[in-house]
Amino acid sequence: MSSLITKVRLKQIEALLEKGKRLDDRSLTDYREIQIEQGVIEKAEGSARVLLGKTQVLVGVKVETGEPFPDTPNDGVMTVNAELVPLASPHFEPGPPDENSIELARVVDRGIRESHAIDTEKLCIEPGKKVFVVFVDVYVLNHDGNLIDASAIAAIAALMNTKMPNFEIKDGELKIKQGYTQLPLKAHPITVTIGKIANKLLVDPWIEEESVMDSRITFASNAEGNICAIQKGGSSYFTPQQILDASKIALGKAAELRKKFNW
Amino acid sequence: MNEKTDKLIDKKGIRLDGRKADELRPLKLQVGVLSNADGSAYIEHGKNKILAAAFGPREMHPKHLAQPDRMVLRCRYHMAPFSVPERKSPAPSRREVELSKVIKESLEPALFLELYPRTGVDVFVEVLQADGGTRCAAITAAALAIADSGVPMKDLVVACAAGKVDDTVVVDLFDAEDKLGAADVPLAYMPNLNAVTLLQMDGILAPDEFEKAVNMAMEGCKQIYALQKEALKTKYMVVKEVEE
16 A cells, blocks of 8 residues: 555544544454454365455364374374455455464464363374374355464364264274264364554554555453463554553453354 | 482472572673674573674665654564474464563563654574573563664663472572462563563562562672672673773
8 A cells, every 4th residue: 555545544543542542443453353253165174264354254164084293103193274255355466475474373373272172082083193183274265354363263163163074993093983973072272363553553454454554463352361372463563551451351252252253 | 210309499499400599590791792783682591592693774665664752672582493392483482472562562661663763673582492481581681782782772781580380489580480479570671661571471470479589580680780790791891901
């Protein structure tokens, strides 16, 4: 975007923030409307589509068998990948993942991994040899801001919807049996991102706000109200006080969402 | 062996490498270590050994990346294949791409980007040996390299981690504590401006533990900040002695 338009937009947003308002009539701590739809891709073992305002993210989960990492022979494996699909924004281009999609994938991954959301021990088929590998693929379909929260919510919703094939081991051979079991989850982390514009903290920044935002900070937290992942992004800073304020807002919002989703 | 690693802190509160909870690893900082770079720095932070070099402000390549109203800062964080126990492929991993991005974003607030439109500054960080907390040591060294290059800065950026090991909040985790501990909170800070420019966390922390970790990391930053300034002064003190 041209820097002139950005500057005009920044002035407008700043003036509104002074009055505690935002361009889309939300308060500083309001989320846009969130819709979660699970099981939208039948061929995936788990899937979910999340609408966060006009931001749209689809997450598909595939479960395959593979080798465990040598340092965790009894644990299944989870990987998160994110695609900023070119149809989602005029600024996304086809090609190998750039730093933005890698950061998105790694922040979503960290929330799931550090909260121990997946009970990876139950994904072990044969210690040191065979485990289930859970592929979480984040597909951004429409970018209208705050991809991190939309993707993190969609990823958990998709994992909650994920079925693993039943199996048995006969004479050292893995046999897939009929039927499925639910992917074992131990936690449902909720990720909340807070943007900073002109020293004001605002929840769930949308794309107009992101284009003028100084920085953002993301907190993932679990049902006990503990923080399990943080990521600061953007080219500016937070004061220590702003970080503590943001963490309180984020934990409060997470509790609110948790109630709403019934997670 | 396993018995030993069960506990990361002994009854007297001493950590595996002999430090107290609020004690930093030994540090060595040096600037102007590479003659071809416009600015450079070397840091030894415990067993971490890291080189950083800054080039610019100079013309951007490719040219279309130049911005009409500001300078562009680019960072590359890279680990040498021999820097870790298992050889690391020299191709940039997803971790390195993410760290390059967050390191860039931790340094940008210190620069007057709008004073150098259409130019670029490149910062290259090579981790020669890694022992936990490399992103923090990398930021500390990268800020020194930029300062050494003479580009004006609002403040030096200094970074230090805190985290939770067993049940104690400690500062400056080394590799084993990072891997086996409960949480790690790397933080970059500009002490004069009281501004946090990088904050990440993994692991699980209660809100009060998180607050304590942030404060401990900032205390660590302030100690390293004094060493950073000392390192910059030392370079010019050497020049003076030669003149006399």
